[in-house]
Amino acid sequence: MKSALVPCILLASFFNAQSTQSPCTSNLGGDVDPTFIEIRINSTPFNHQTFSSQNVFYHEYPASGNTTATLAAGQTYQIYTSTSSEAVIGMWLDINQNNVFEPQEYKQLVNSMSTQNTTSFTVPASAATGNTRMRIRSRAYGSTIGSGNACTSFGSGETRDYIVNVTGTQLGTKEINPVSNLAVYPNPTADFLHIHGKELILSLGVYNAEGRKIKSQIINNSRAVIDLSDYAPGEYLVKVLTRTDNRIFKVLKK
Numbered sequence: 001m002k003s004a005l006v007p008c009i010l011l012a013s014f015f016n017a018q019s020t021q022s023p024c025t026s027n028l029g030g031d032v033d034p035t036f037i038e039i040r041i042n043s044t045p046f047n048h049q050t051f052s053s054q055n056v057f058y059h060e061y062p063a064s065g066n067t068t069a070t071l072a073a074g075q076t077y078q079i080y081t082s083t084s085s086e087a088v089i090g091m092w093l094d095i096n097q098n099n100v101f102e103p104q105e106y107k108q109l110v111n112s113m114s115t116q117n118t119t120s121f122t123v124p125a126s127a128a129t130g131n132t133r134m135r136i137r138s139r140a141y142g143s144t145i146g147s148g149n150a151c152t153s154f155g156s157g158e159t160r161d162y163i164v165n166v167t168g169t170q171l172g173t174k175e176i177n178p179v180s181n182l183a184v185y186p187n188p189t190a191d192f193l194h195i196h197g198k199e200l201i202l203s204l205g206v207y208n209a210e211g212r213k214i215k216s217q218i219i220n221n222s223r224a225v226i227d228l229s230d231y232a233p234g235e236y237l238v239k240v241l242t243r244t245d246n247r248i249f250k251v252l253k254k
Helices: 002-019
Strands: 036-041 047-049 058-060 070-072 076-083 087-093 106-112 116-122 130-140 159-167 182-185 192-207 213-227 234-242 246-253
Touching: 036 130, 076 087, 076 106, 087 116, 106 116, 182 234, 182 246
Parallel strands: 058 159, 070 159
Antiparallel strands: 036 047, 036 076, 076 116, 087 106, 087 130, 130 159, 182 192, 192 213, 192 234, 234 246
16 A cells, blocks of 8 residues: 555655746856846836846846836737847746746747847736746847747846736726626637627627737627637637626637
8 A cells, every 4th residue: 555655645746846846047058248238118117227247147136126017917018128239039928827938928029130129028818917927038149049948058148037917807897797787608608609788788809818809899789699619719808898888708618
């Protein structure tokens, strides 16, 4: 009996270790160029300016002051970067908060001969809320940074880790609850979603897990039908605009 328990204990220990592991912070390489002069997320307090001669190319910054921001799931933000020379820049946002930078959490920010660039990124609507690690890496222009390079040792550039606070999706609405005047069914659904209520529904919008609008309909009726049959299985957000309110609810597409 004891011998049978040993593998189970070892296996449990392995999974516990996996779930609590820390992201890679050593052997990341780097060099004096291209390092970051400024990173700024527009419309937030995040505005980090740090131009100085460096001999350490990994840095971790506190979740305070100008090195953090509160980001809403489902929202798109503009991020500005300035580097000491031309660079390629990649970013990972640990949206499931498992302390692993995974390929699906990657966004290429810059691949340009310009040292100053502004691009956009979207916090997925499905992102876990709370403190979330954000990694930004630079590398010399002409090199590559891909989704699998969060922990790769580079011969150029810099790696920075920040902590941002992710809040729930903010589409300017309130989530429908069981006492709402709107009925939504069936949920989950394989194809058609029916919505009806006591007041006029003006329009509907469907958003994917990244917060991007993928479908909209003008209704002007107290009843509506949304055809989701062409969309991949997963979780979607449906925004309902009535004469008196905006509401949002989650629907699972089978």
